[in-house]
Amino acid sequence: MIEKLYPVSFEIAGPAAMFARPDTGSSPISYPAPTKSALKSMTECVALSKTAYFEPQRVEICSPIVFRKYSTNYGGPLRKSGTVNFQLFATILENVCYKVHGMILSYTPPQSFRNPQHQLQEVLLRRLSMGQFHSTPFLGWKEFVPTYFGPIRDTTVIDQSIHLVIPSMLATMYSRPTDGAVSPRFMQDVKIEHGVMFYAE
Numbered sequence: 001m002i003e004k005l006y007p008v009s010f011e012i013a014g015p016a017a018m019f020a021r022p023d024t025g026s027s028p029i030s031y032p033a034p035t036k037s038a039l040k041s042m043t044e045c046v047a048l049s050k051t052a053y054f055e056p057q058r059v060e061i062c063s064p065i066v067f068r069k070y071s072t073n074y075g076g077p078l079r080k081s082g083t084v085n086f087q088l089f090a091t092i093l094e095n096v097c098y099k100v101h102g103m104i105l106s107y108t109p110p111q112s113f114r115n116p117q118h119q120l121q122e123v124l125l126r127r128l129s130m131g132q133f134h135s136t137p138f139l140g141w142k143e144f145v146p147t148y149f150g151p152i153r154d155t156t157v158i159d160q161s162i163h164l165v166i167p168s169m170l171a172t173m174y175s176r177p178t179d180g181a182v183s184p185r186f187m188q189d190v191k192i193e194h195g196v197m198f199y200a201e
Helices: 036-044 116-130
Strands: 007-017 052-061 067-074 086-106 148-150 164-174 182-193 196-198
Touching: 007 036, 007 116, 036 052, 036 086, 036 164, 052 116, 086 116, 116 148
Parallel strands: none
Antiparallel strands: 007 086, 007 148, 052 086, 052 196, 067 086, 164 182, 182 196
16 A cells, blocks of 8 residues: 655745754854755644644755854843843844645554645645734744745745765754654754755654
């Protein structure tokens, strides 16, 4: 019996993005491409399920990789005791555009009376086409809101000049896709070839 697949693809673009490398500490630097967990978070802004989830398989980079300096006033829980806020310096990505491809997976096989994979796929595709979101989508950091988030556009092309190897890249922060414990995992020697990166641990 051939297992039925539930693919989902979308495009997202914006003036800024930040996919922070954990090894860069208090002055974070972005990876040159989005992490799996960042892409999964984007789909969760559209629809959320406890029994099914989006698993990114590849990303197509459709704009040049450009880094720039960024500073913001930080008032979060990591600030020094007794201070109101402090200035956070980071290195972010500028003018990004991605085509994302993946599959809807679930913890249990679909049944005749209930198929969480089909349900999540249908809701995601419908809401993306209509521009409806469960919460405001973002490109890594909450303040980096996309200018486009929806179905793949025919006019967007891959930047095939991009060839990179990322020595180590965060794959996921949690032990399972939903309701997991903190358990970071990394991918090694991740290749971007002709503007395309595959997510394989």
